[in-house]
Structures are given as structure tokens and as C-alpha cells.
Amino acid sequence: MKKIFSDSPQKDAPALTKVAWMDQRIASTEKIDGPTICTVIREVYGLDLSKAPLLDKDFEKRVTALVPNTSDLSAAAVDLYIEESRKPQTGPEVRALLNHIFGTNLEGISQLHERRISLYSKDQWIVQNEKDLFIVHTGKNDIDVKVIPTPYFIEKTGTQQLPEDLQQALRNLGFTYDEEIGAYYYANPSGQSVPDPFKRQTMGAIHQTIQASYTDL
Template sequence: MSKSEVMDKYLDAYEGKISGSVICEAVDSAFGIDLDKAPILKDNAIEGSTSASGKLSSREVIDLYLQQSGEKQTGPVIRQLINKIFGVNLEGISALEGAKISLYSKDQWIVHHEKDLFVVHTGIGDIDVKIYPTTYFIEQTGSAALPEDLQQLLLKLGYTYNEEIGSYYYSNPTGEAVPDSFKGKTMQAIGKVVTESFATL
């Protein structure tokens, strides 16, 4: 069962009204992601809204969106909502299962397994991304560098090698979060190299 399916099962089994708290618990249970720690993207719909503490919590922001939305709160609809509020693409994360790619984002490990080969590490606000091999990859191959074919694919996408951090690095020139389409192309490039060259590792 995929993580998205686990989340759907959790929500289907819940008998009360779906709230921000229920959604946060469902995401934590299925994905191990703490949305309470995830920064909220700027949005006009929530900008002017404050709580007693002066700032809305993640759960309160989700509640606000749920109130504004007339849609039936299904798993796929809620996952789109999470992506809109936090920039956390749960469908994409679910698809990474078994891909041998670790993902660090929103100040926490989103996907992380002992035998993953490469790390995709996004910075604050997802404005920049760095990619580097895992300790497991280095131990298995004896190389601390990304494979040549992956380097070429990343260069084509606009990454450059940053010697200071020892990683391939990309920063969005607009100063905004890297779009999902770019993240998708990055994951496809890494996935292609894993499948073609390192499927047995």
C-alpha cells in the first residue's frame, strides 16, 4: 500500500468532521511528516487572518482553507490542499517509495531509508536545492562524486557544482519556491540513473 493509500484509509476510517488536526495526524501517520513544523507559504487568502497569538498555526490555516472550500474532502483533494498551503507534494513523495532517493525538506526528513543512494535537500522556502550522494552510495561505490551521467542531466536542468558545499546546487532566480515541475524533472533525472546504473545496489 502506498503512503497516499495509507492516508486515504486513515481519513476514511475517521467518523467525525475532517479538521486541520485530523489532516495533520493523517499526514504524520502515513508519511511521518510533521505539518506543525512546516512553514506556511504566503497566500492572500490567509494574510490578514490572525489568531490570539498573532499568527495562525498550521492546523488553523488548514481549517481556514477547509471552510473556504466547497469540495468534498477526499484524500486527493486534501493532498492538493497541503501542496498549496505548505508546498509539500504528498503525491510526489508517495511516488518516491522504493526510488532510493532521500528527501530533506521543511527542516525534516520527508523520505529517508538506510540504502538510499542520493539526497535531494531543499533549503528554506524551497528556493534552492542541493543534491549529493548518501554515505551508503559512497561506501558501495568508493566514490564521493555523483555519477557522470547524473551530473550531465543535472547540468542540463540548470544545476551547477558548488565546491563549497560539495553538491550540485540550484537556486531559483526569481527568489520563489522551485516549481513542482522542476522538482519532478530533478527526481526523474535521478530516478533514471538509479534504474539504469544502480538498480542492484
């Protein structure tokens, strides 16, 4: 798994949340289109949207048919969506657009940087910090998800198991322990992307465990 870093780090970025930095970048951008939005997301989040599959496969087919030789399907998809709906003017509108097309919740991702939760999704690291405690790892198209401790957590606690309270919280959400992969695992029975409320509940359960027992770790 190759870690993806921002191509254009901003010196004062650490003083801003990811959301605030993105809002600032969008507000200062004259031409808001697919390539520009993809560039801003790479700059702010280190996220390569070209690796993010489109949620709506019919929409993906239309994009491919209209722009058959594009080198960046994701940027073309954003352009087509803007053309068929309306141009986003603000950071929140851009984030809503990207969540609709790719299922990428950028506001949630911004919070993870502060919560010590790593996230691997869209075939790349979305959030990964050295002292994160747990990893949420989603499969193709976010249909399934597993939760595991980080190497840092294992080193500091001496255990490779999730805390009991977190295990119970995940079981309450429908996770089961998969012996083969050695992780608590959930697959959406509908075969669709795991919905945002479920993602928020999962992240919330992990965050609650960290706040209750591991803030000093």
C-alpha cells in the same frame, strides 16, 4: 538533522503505499479538519506540518490575525482554507489542499520511498531509508535545492561524486556544482519556491540514473 518517525505506526502499513494508506485513513475519518489532517499526515508520512511554512505569506498573515494565539499555525491554516473554499472529502482532495498551502507533494513523496531517494525539506527528513542512494536537500521555503550522494552510495561505490550521467542531467536542468558546499546546487532566481515541474524533473533524472546503473547496489 533529527529524523522524524510516525507517532502511530500501523501494522499492515508496509502492504500499502503511503497514498493508499492515507486514502484509507481519510475515508474512515468522520471529522476532516486541520488538526485531524495534520495528525493523519504525521501518522502516514511521519511529516510534521507544523514545521512547514505557508507558501502564501498574505494568507499566513490572515491566519495569524484570526487565530493569534494558536499553538499550531499549520492546522489553523488548513481550517481557514477549508472555511473559505470547501471541505475536502477524499485523500486526493486533501493532498491537493496541502500542496496548495504548503507546497507539499505527498504523491511524489510516496513514490520516493520506492525509488531510493532521500528527501530533506520543511526543516525535517521527509523520506530517509538506510539504503537510499541520493539525497535531495531543499533550503528554506524550497527556494533552493542541492543533490548529494548518500553515505550508503559512497560506501558501496567508493566515490563521493555523483555519477557523470546524473551530473549532466542536473546541469541540463540548471544546476551547477558549488565548490563551497560540495554539491550540485540550484536556486530559483525568482526567489519563489521551486515549482513542482522542476522538482519532478529533478527526481526523474535521479530515478533514471538509479534505474540505469544502480538497481543491484
